[in-house]
Amino acid sequence: MEVDLGVPLAPGVPAAPHDASGERVVTHDLAGLAPPPRPARRWVPRRVVATPAAYDHEHGLRVMARVEELGLEVERLRSNRLTGLRGGTERETYAAAKSTMAIVVSPPSRRRLQPIAPSADWRFDLAEGCPAHCQYCYLAGSLSGPPVTRVYADLDDILGGLAEYAGRGTVTSRRADRAGEGTTFEASCYTDPLALEHLTGSWRRAVEHFGAWDADVQLRWTTKYADVDGFLDVAHHGRTRVRFSVNCAPVAERFEGGTARVADRLAALRRLALAGYPVGLTIAPIMPLPDWREHYGALLAEVAAAVEGLPGLDLTAELITHRFTPGSKEVLLGWYPRTKLEMDEAARTRKHGKFGAVKWVYPRDTMAELRDWFTGNLPPSCRVLYWT
Structure with missing residues (x-):
């Protein structure tokens, strides 16, 4: 369900300078650099x-x-x-x-x-x-x-x-x-x-x-949401990193029901970065779809546009490929019996987790190809924390 609960738009979007102690402080000098937020998508139980x-x-x-x-x-x-x-x-x-x-x-x-x-x-x-x-x-x-x-x-x-x-x-x-x-x-x-x-x-x-x-x-x-205006004025002192889970259009539009648009998530990331927050991308789950380079290239172009011109940007990325377990596959097929999500064990490699649990991941060559491409195409300002 999508409702507008009447949250007022912020009068300005704060920047992220530092005080004498090195702490980030909130001002409103760079309001013009962030797009105005769209009406929030909010869950109503x-x-x-x-x-x-x-x-x-x-x-x-x-x-x-x-x-x-x-x-x-x-x-x-x-x-x-x-x-x-x-x-x-x-x-x-x-x-x-x-x-x-x-x-x-x-x-x-x-x-x-x-x-x-x-x-x-x-x-x-x-x-x-x-x-x-x-x-x-x-x-x-x-x-x-x-x-x-x-x-x-x-x-x-x-x-x-x-x-x-x-x-x-x-x-x-x-x-x-x-x-x-x-x-x-x-x-x-x-x-x-x-x-x-x-x-x-x-x-x-x-x-x-x-x-x-x-x-x-x-x-x-x-x-995967974008309703961040209630966080812009918080005295966070740089001790909270908010990451936005994003994906290319074929994944986000087909498999991520009830969430904010990726463009809105990236606009929210920009507003938080202007408010002095460390921010991040969780690109997940990465899938080697047909024409995946084109689709993920378009996503990374959106990311680059969203962070352009941000002063003092502290941006990280966590890169997570799609995987599933026998148990999660059974549950997901019960929840979404008509899903088009690929969960074909024959196209995957069997892997054992820390405690012996079985999970199905992409083959080694596919993983290496994806990793090389992503690490080579992220914005230069983005620090990769891990790949899995």
Whole structure:
């Protein structure tokens, strides 16, 4: 569903100079360099539920208040379990879950952070589930049960528990080529933060938390949406890197339902860069389609135009090829039985993950060809963090 909730356009787009201490500060001197934002594409759940435990947390009550201000009713559940989300078929279950937002308390396992190679030192979650309809969805087969979007009410406790992990990272903070990022915390493994922000306010609070955290740390999240105006005035102090997931037109237009247009995502990247944020591209999933050089060349031309003339640009790229597991393929075919997404094991190479799980990737020669082309055609100002 696409609605305009009346968010005013920013009067100017801030630039990114530095003060005497080296911190980035926000001004409005370069407003003319960024295009005005288009009306935001925002998800409106058909059903919002809250567990009893969510009412014990201040942030849970804040989320409920935001939701009710948007004219949505919050249904209080009788127990802390989510039930009644399954339909008669896989498609019915998918439809019911994807239109539901649940305000819950995070399970204890979510509070024990795990490394998240190759993106960041640590993964933490403020939500689980995504309202988009990407036919290659990375969450398929990774999360158990119906794909309902769960928003965590105990945000303040989650953010408060991060300090004990600072300086202890092993994935990025010990690599010489990424030492400047400090201890990195990834917050978008199991959700798209920007898709939920108008309902929760969670990620603005996270950006504020990292901005006020006087330590060598960085918050990282990625999105397929463009509704960034609520972040332009945040005192982030350069400690949040927002990456935009982009793809060439045949992939984005066919397989990424319910998301913002790629052009709008790139315009949002520009606005955040002008506001002093480190920014990034997550080009994923890369697919060797017919005429893929032409299609991805057009995408990279859009990227180059979006970052042209940006002062002090800090731009990274994460390059991720398409892969799938037997479990994710089964789930995706249940969700999207008529998908045209290529998942042919005969055209792939079998690979075993860290814990022995099977996944199907492109053959070695194809991977090498794709990698060479992308690393040779990205804008010179773009730093590649990893290829996988």
